[in-house]
Each structure stands twice: as C-alpha cells, then as structure tokens.
Amino acid sequence: MAIVPLERKPLTLAERSYLPGIVGGLKTTLKHLFQPNVTMEYPEQRPALPPGYRGAPTLVKDPHGREKCVSCQLCEFVCPPKAIRITPGEIPADAPTAHVEKAPKEFEIDMLRCIYCGLCQEVCPEEAIWLQNQFSLTGYTREEMVHNKQRLYELGGTLPDPHLKWDKKLAAEVAGGASH
Amino acid sequence: MVDFYFNLHPIVQGLLKGLAVILVIFPIGGICSMAERKVSAWIQGRPGPNRAIPFWFAWVPVIGPLLQRLGIFHVMADGGKMLFKEDALPGHVNKFYFVLAPILAMVPALTTVTTVPFGAYVDGAGKVIPLALANVDIGLLAVFAVSSLGVYSIILAGWASNSKYPFLGGVRASAQLISYELSLTLSVVPVFLWINAPGTPGTLSLARAVEFQSGDWQGLTMASWGGVWFIFLMPVAALIFMVSLFAETNRHPFDMAEGEADLVGGFHTEYGAFKWGLFFVAEYAHMLIGSGVFTLLFLGGWNPLPWVPIATLASWLHIAHLPIVVGLLSIAIFLAKVIALIFFFMWVRWTIPRFRYDQIMKLGWQKLLPLAIANLLFYAVAIAVIQK
Ligand code: SF4
Ligand code: SF4
Numbered sequence: 001m002a003i004v005p006l007e008r009k010p011l012t013l014a015e016r017s018y019l020p021g022i023v024g025g026l027k028t029t030l031k032h033l034f035q036p037n038v039t040m041e042y043p044e045q046r047p048a049l050p051p052g053y054r055g056a057p058t059l060v061k062d063p064h065g066r067e068k069c070v071s072c073q074l075c076e077f078v079c080p081p082k083a084i085r086i087t088p089g090e091i092p093a094d095a096p097t098a099h100v101e102k103a104p105k106e107f108e109i110d111m112l113r114c115i116y117c118g119l120c121q122e123v124c125p126e127e128a129i130w131l132q133n134q135f136s137l138t139g140y141t142r143e144e145m146v147h148n149k150q151r152l153y154e155l156g157g158t159l160p161d162p163h164l165k166w167d168k169k170l171a172a173e174v175a176g177g178a179s180h
Numbered sequence: 181m182v183d184f185y186f187n188l189h190p191i192v193q194g195l196l197k198g199l200a201v202i203l204v205i206f207p208i209g210g211i212c213s214m215a216e217r218k219v220s221a222w223i224q225g226r227p228g229p230n231r232a233i234p235f236w237f238a239w240v241p242v243i244g245p246l247l248q249r250l251g252i253f254h255v256m257a258d259g260g261k262m263l264f265k266e267d268a269l270p271g272h273v274n275k276f277y278f279v280l281a282p283i284l285a286m287v288p289a290l291t292t293v294t295t296v297p298f299g300a301y302v303d304g305a306g307k308v309i310p311l312a313l314a315n316v317d318i319g320l321l322a323v324f325a326v327s328s329l330g331v332y333s334i335i336l337a338g339w340a341s342n343s344k345y346p347f348l349g350g351v352r353a354s355a356q357l358i359s360y361e362l363s364l365t366l367s368v369v370p371v372f373l374w375i376n377a378p379g380t381p382g383t384l385s386l387a388r389a390v391e392f393q394s395g396d397w398q399g400l401t402m403a404s405w406g407g408v409w410f411i412f413l414m415p416v417a418a419l420i421f422m423v424s425l426f427a428e429t430n431r432h433p434f435d436m437a438e439g440e441a442d443l444v445g446g447f448h449t450e451y452g453a454f455k456w457g458l459f460f461v462a463e464y465a466h467m468l469i470g471s472g473v474f475t476l477l478f479l480g481g482w483n484p485l486p487w488v489p490i491a492t493l494a495s496w497l498h499i500a501h502l503p504i505v506v507g508l509l510s511i512a513i514f515l516a517k518v519i520a521l522i523f524f525f526m527w528v529r530w531t532i533p534r535f536r537y538d539q540i541m542k543l544g545w546q547k548l549l550p551l552a553i554a555n556l557l558f559y560a561v562a563i564a565v566i567q568k
Contacts, residue, residue, distance in 0.1 A: 025531040029223045033527075038225040 054118045054131040057109055058156030059149070062164065066097050067153065068128035071104040075120035075129055083113035084120060099170050107149040111137050127163075130156060197313045201290050208468060209461030210255045212522065218251055219526040229254040262457040270341075270450050277340035282451065282458035285333035288326045289465035295322045296472045297387045299511035300482055300490060301503040310387035311507060319385040320372070323473055324365060327428075330466060331357040334430075334437055334447045337459070341450040349446030352537060353437035356427055359544035360434075364424035366552035367417045370559035371410050371477055377567045386473065390481030394489035407487035411478040416555045418478045420548055425470040427544065430463060432529035436537055471521035472514075479517050482510035 014020050040047060049055075062068050071088035089105030091098055120129045134155055139145045147155070188196075214229070221228025229251040237244050237253070247253065269275065297312035297319075316322050331354055338350015375392050376382045395407035411418040427434040438446035448459050475481060483489045490513070494506045535543070 022528070022532055026527060029527060029531045032225060033219075033222045035225060037227050039227065041227065 049133050049135075053133055053135075054116050056111060056116070056134040056137055056147075056155060057114060057118075057120055057129055057131050057152075058134070059107060059128060059152040060130050060156040060159045061153065062161040063158060064164075064167075065158070066100070066166070067103055068126045068161075069104050069107065069124075070100060070102045070126055070128070071107075072102075072125065074123045074125065078119045078123045079114075080117060080119065081113045081115050083110045083115075084108070085110075097166070099173065100166050104149060107152060109147045109152060111145045111147055112142060127159075127161070130159060132156065197294065198290075201293050201313065205290060205293060205465050205468075206259075206461055207255075209464040210259050212464040212467070213258070213460060214251050214255045215522070216526050216529075217254075219523065220530045223527075223530045232257045259457075262454055265453045267453040267455060272342050273450060274340040274342060277336050278450070279455070281333045281337035281340055282455040282462075283333075284336060285330060285459050285462035286465075288329040288333075289462040289469070292323045292327045292469050293465060295319060295326075295386075296469055297390070297476065297481075298472065298514050299507050300387070300390070301507035301510065310390070311511070312387065317383055317385050319383075319387070320368065320389075320473070320477075321384050323386075323469065324361075327466060327469060328357065328361055330462065333459075333462070337451070338437075338447040341447070343450060345443045345445070346447050346449045349437045349439070349443050349449070352439075352443075353430065353447060356430075356434065356436055356540055356544070359541060360424040360427035360548070363420050363544065363548040363552040364428055366549070366556055367420035367424065368477060369556050370414055370417050370563070373560060373563050374410075374413070374567075386476045387481075389477050390483065393480040393486075394483050394491070396487060396489065396492060407489070409478060409480040409483075409486050412486070414478070414555075414559065416551065417559070418474075420552050420555065421474060421478065423543075423548060425474060426525070426528070427540070429466045429470050429525075431467065431525055433532050433534050434540060435534065436540060439534065441534070467522060467525055468518065471518045471525070474521060475514060475517040479521075482514040484513050 059067065059069055071086050073086050073088065076084045076086045085106075085108045086104050087106040089103055091100055091103050116131065118131050121131050132155070137145065218228045227249070230249045232251070232253040233244065233248040234253065238248070269278070294313035295316055297310040299311040301309055301311065334353040334357075335350045338346045338348070338353070341347065371389060372384060375389055389410075393407070393409050426432075430437050436446075438448070440446070443449070448456055451459065480486065484493050490506065490510045494509070499505045499509070
C-alpha cells in the first residue's frame with residue numbers, strides 16, 4: 001500500500017483568528033434556536049414503546065383466568081440481584097386446577113432491587129412472568145416498592161396463551177384414565 | 181411630583197436612587213438567568229423551564245399558559261428558593277471574608293450601574309439631556325475604575341473558601357481580569373481621542389460619546405462623520421472591546437474562574453443559597469453594564485439608526501415637545517440594544533467551547549494587547565491628520 005503523505009497546511013490568518021469559526025458556530029446555533037424541539041414533554045406526551053420493551057416484571061394469568069406461575073422458583077434462583085422472593089403453596093385438591101398442584105402463596109418482587117434484566121422471563125418454564133410496559137414506578141415508602149402477588153397480577157393482567165399445556169395435560173389424563 | 185423629588189434632601193434622594201437600583205438589578209439578574217436557561221434550551225432543542233405557575237394564575241386564559249411556557253414564574257420560584265433555603269456556612273472557611281466576598285461582588289456592580297446613562301430627552305431649547313442616576317463627567321473612567329474592583333470579590337471568595345478549587349478559580353480570575361483590562365482600556369482610547377478634538381472641553385462622559393454619534397446626514401461631506409456609529413468607524417476597537425468584555429465579565433468562553441469541568445464550581449464552589457445568588461446577580465449586572473457601555477460607545481446609544489438621532493426621530497414623530505415620551509422612547513431603544521447584546525453574550529456561551537487557560541493568556545497578552553496598541557497608534561495618527 002502506498003503511503004500518501006498528507007500535507008498539513010498551516011492555518012490561514014483568518015483561521016487562526018478563530019473568528020470565522022465562531023461566526024460559523026453562531027450560525028449553526030441560531031438555526032437550532034428556531035428549529036422545533038427534539039425532546040418530549042414527558043408526563044403529557046408518552047414515548048411509543050417498541051415491542052419487546054423490558055419494563056417492570058409482572059405475573060400474568062392465562063385466558064381462563066388461571067394464574068400461570070407454578071412456584072417452581074427458577075426465577076427466584078436466576079434473579080441476579082435477588083429481587084424475587086417466593087413462598088410456594090399448594091393448590092387445594094378440590095380446586096378446578098388441582099392437577100397443576102402448585103401455585104405461589106406469596107410472590108414478591110422488590111422493585112428497588114430489580115435491574116430489569118429480563119432473566120426471570122427468560123427462565124420461566126410457564127411463561128408466567130413477563131416484563132411489560134410499566135416503566136414509571138414511584139412510591140413514598142420502601143414497602144410500597146415491593147410488589148406483592150396481588151399487585152403483580154394487577155400489573156400483569158392476562159396474556160394470550162397459545163399452548164394451554166395444563167388443559168391439554170388434563171385432557172390427556174382424562175382420556176388415558178388418569179394412571180399415576 | 182418631579183419637583184417634590186428634587187426638593188428632597190440629597191441623602192434621601194441618594195437612598196431612593198440606591199433603592200431603585202437594587203429593585204431593578206435584582207429582578208433583572210433573575211430574568212437574565214431565566215433568559216439564559218431558555219436560550220440554552222432553545223439552542224439545544226429543548227423547551228426549557230415551563231412548569232411553574234401559581235394555581236390562580238392558571239385560570240387566566242392565553243396569557244397564563246403563555247407566561248408559564250416562557251418560565252416567568254420560575255424566576256420567582258428561583259428567587260424565593262434562593263432567599264429561603266438554608267445558607268450553610270462551611271466549617272473550614274474564613275468566615276468574615278467568606279461572607280464579605282458576595283457583598284463585595286454586589287458593590288461595584290450596583291455602583292457602576294448608576295453612572296451609565298440609559299436614555300435622553302430633548303428639553304425646551306432642543307438640547308438633548310442624558311438620563312442617568314449619576315451623570316458624572318468622568319463617566320467611563322468611573323465605570324472602569326469601580327467595576328474592576330469586582331475581581332477582588334472573586335479573589336476573596338476563592339481565598340476565604342479555604343479549599344483548593346475555589347482558590348484556583350480565584351487565582352485564574354485575577355490573572356485573567358488584569359490581562360484583559362489593558363486591552364479593554366486601550367480599545368476605547370481612540371473613541372475618546374476622536375471625541376476630545378483640540379479646542380473642545382475634555383471629557384470622558386459616556387453621554388458625550390453618544391452625542392458624537394448623533395449627527396444628521398449632511399450629504400457626502402466630512403460633517404456626516406458625526407452620524408456614523410463608532411462600530412463602523414473603529415471596527416477593530418469594537419472587536420477588541422467586545423472580546424475583552426467577555427473576559428472581564430467572566431463569560432463563556434472565558435469563564436475560567438468557574439470552569440466546572442476542571443474546577444467543580446470555581447470560586448463559588450463553597451457558596452450556596454443567597455450568597456451564591458449574589459455572585460450570580462453581580463455577574464449579570466456586570467454583563468448589563470458591559471453591554472450598556474458597548475452600546476453607548478460603539479452602537480450609538482439611544483439613537484435608533486446611524487444618521488437618525490433621537491432628536492430627529494422625535495421631530496419626525498411630532499413628539500419633540502413631550503420630553504417624557506421622548507425619554508421613554510430613548511430608554512426603549514437603548515434597552516433594546518442592550519438586550520440584543522445580552523442575547524449575543526448568551527448565544528456565544530451556548531455556541532463555543534471554553535478556552536484553555538494558556539490560550540486565554542496567550543490571546544490576551546500576545547494577540548489582543550498588541551492589536552489594541554496598533555489600533556490606538558493607527559487612530560492617533562489618523563485623527564491627528566483629520567482633526568489638525
Ligand atoms: S414465575 Fe415462572 S419461573 Fe418463577 S416461580 Fe413461577 S413458574 Fe417458576
Ligand atoms: S428482571 Fe431481572 S432483576 Fe428483575 S426480577 Fe426479573 S430476574 Fe430479577
């Protein structure tokens with residue numbers, strides 16, 4: 001490769017005086033002075049969130065209203081800042097979803113610890129925990145910032161479920177004579 | 181009412197004038213700081229402060245929201261905050277001088293304002309009488325002499341803070357202000373050489389400088405010189421004066437004394453609340469005075485256009501017999517120019533980066549000072565030839 005020595009021209013007097021540079025800069029800023037704002041006036045205007053946005057983690061129910069979490073505690077283990085605390089519980093035998101066997105008795109996510117990494121969503125075998133669109137969480141006390149199970153379901157709502165695997169399992173069990 | 185005022189004891193008059201200055205300068209300082217925030221915001225494509233509004237004012241249609249968008253109420257909120265928040269006195273400072281410094285910053289700022297004429301009216305005899313709180317004959321000298329005392333407050337603040345960044349800020353400020361004072365003074369000498377032609381009574385009055393720029397168009401003769409503003413006659417002098425003014429008022433790109441990137445907050449690092457606010461007001465007052473002096477010396481003062489002095493405008497508008505109207509008009513014209521200059525100060529601040537300290541020293545001593553001297557020599561010779 002040929003080496004091309006670039007000639008470094010000495011600055012002209014006008015350049016050294018810095019004044020044309022300043023005038024050029026002033027022209028640029030003057031143009032910006034009359035251009036529309038690039039910022040958003042936040043509480044009134046909300047940004048359009050892109051799909052896949054990772055807001056606060058929430059718990060969701062399936063379309064039949066069944067809570068999807070089976071308190072396997074994988075998310076609790078994977079959570080890097082240890083923001084999740086789950087108290088597992090059993091589903092009573094007379095409940096319609098008794099075949100799912102387990103559900104969380106209490107489920108807390110400490111939003112002061114959560115780093116919105118999304119690992120809990122990734123690890124969940126039940127697709128029960130989702131990072132959805134809430135990005136503005138405020139509270140007056142630390143306790144308020146610890147989301148309990150009820151609050152997590154409030155925030156999460158219901159998401160469509162293409163698998164409904166527990167319903168399939170129940171159907172298979174019924175068809176196969178419930179042999180276990 | 182005017183007679184009543186002039187019949188008062190001189191000391192009462194003086195006190196009233198002092199009160200007027202304080203009542204005018206402090207709000208102006210507040211408004212300037214808001215203007216600065218707004219200008220910076222607009223230049224950076226932001227709306228700037230636009231939230232504060234007293235709830236009862238929000239009911240006023242159109243005007244209420246408009247003032248809110250312009251951040252007018254933030255001025256009051258800021259002022260209130262500055263007055264009422266806790267004024268902590270750090271334990272390691274030299275208390276007496278620490279408290280003295282902001283007061284000392286205000287004194288020259290408020291004093292020089294009084295000597296700057298800000299308008300004029302035409303009296304019965306057709307003579308233009310300048311309006312100033314103290315129209316002293318040494319005009320410019322008084323401004324320079326007193327306003328340069330402002331540097332002591334910065335040095336004192338830096339030293340009394342007893343910590344290293346304020347100290348460095350103070351040292352920088354003192355060196356910088358002393359360096360640029362030379363060019364500042366030298367750049368205005370040609371103006372006064374021109375004014376003090378042989379045979380006329382010598383003066384340094386700022387009003388006299390404006391008078392000299394108040395000539396009518398006399399056709400293409402030498403007499404038309406009188407109507408040209410000095411910025412056109414002496415562009416280099418005006419440039420040097422402007423640059424030195426930036427340095428003297430510690431404005432960007434010369435705000436070495438603050439330089440938050442390298443000195444935290446510079447000389448006012450240890451200050452807070454009202455004491456800090458005083459420094460701020462003093463800075464804006466200096467800017468105001470600097471812009472005023474620049475307007476008077478180089479931009480024709482209260483004359484609306486070159487070759488159109490205020491007296492001519494007044495006779496065009498048929499208001500020459502109403503001294504108060506002419507006075508208000510001249511004040512408005514003068515203020516418009518000063519505001520434009522202050523906007524220029526802010527515009528520059530949000531455009532160019534800060535100089536390095538060695539660049540400032542180099543520019544001051546190796547570029548501006550020789551240029552100012554050469555400029556002075558050139559005009560001295562030229563004026564000697566013209567006015568011989
Ligand atoms: S949210 Fe998912 S990963 Fe966490 S305990 Fe419930 S089922 Fe397991
Ligand atoms: S998003 Fe990350 S930090 Fe937050 S709860 Fe889930 S795993 Fe924990």
